[in-house]
């Protein structure tokens with residue numbers, strides 16, 4: 001595996017690969033890699049000739065400086081995992097390599113930016129689009145792979161790609177779960193043993209919803225799910241929504257593509273999860 005820390009050296013190397021006719025798959029991450037990330041890499045390997053993974057904890061997408069400070073950065077074990085996963089290229093730049101001082105970015109994403117996650121993390125998606133745009137510009141991938149766990153992020157990046165006519169195909173990969181149902185996340189390592197148990201209410205609620213989806217109206221189901229989550233000690237519900245999977249507006253009986261999304265603080269750790277109800 002080749003490792004690059006500068007855009008220039010990475011671009012030069014990838015240019016060479018493209019010249020040899022190789023297709024490039026890209027898995028952007030913030031590190032603290034788990035099986036979910038590795039499943040993205042496995043898919044990238046199936047679909048493209050060379051796989052690039054970036055590890056960059058992007059400061060502009062954190063609206064809470066404490067969250068940024070405590071974000072895990074286990075680069076040695078991440079590198080080991082990438083080697084074992086057969087990743088071809090790691091891009092691991094520093095903040096100065098990615099950002100000039102006082103850089104301005106605003107992309108008019110519309111309503112999608114302010115719903116659900118956007119309400120609780122103002123500015124988050126401006127930071128995400130800013131860094132993903134830069135990464136796409138450097139890597140110029142044929143296909144980029146993202147996890148379904150950040151469902152709203154996927155929709156927003158797809159919107160950016162469409163709006164700016166970026167020449168990249170996006171693939172959304174299924175959520176990977178621990179044996180007890182907890183969605184895999186880099187943040188799970190912050191959960192205490194008690195938090196870890198309480199956190200299961202999120203996946204349990206989504207699992208309950210799936211077979212019960214046709215039995216009640218959407219408002220009643222939302223209320224029941226909210227009650228289930230609020231009844232769990234140590235869990236502070238931020239939102240539970242049954243939404244149109246194309247635009248994340250609340251779903252109604254005519255909606256075709258339906259997704260249930262949840263966010264909650266479990267102890268001090270913020271978790272998200274979702275399930276498709278199609």
Ligand code: PAF
Pocket residue numbers: 028029030056058061128131132150153
């Ligand atoms: O999903 C993530 O890990 C991040 O939001 C991403 C896409 C790597 C941008 O920093």
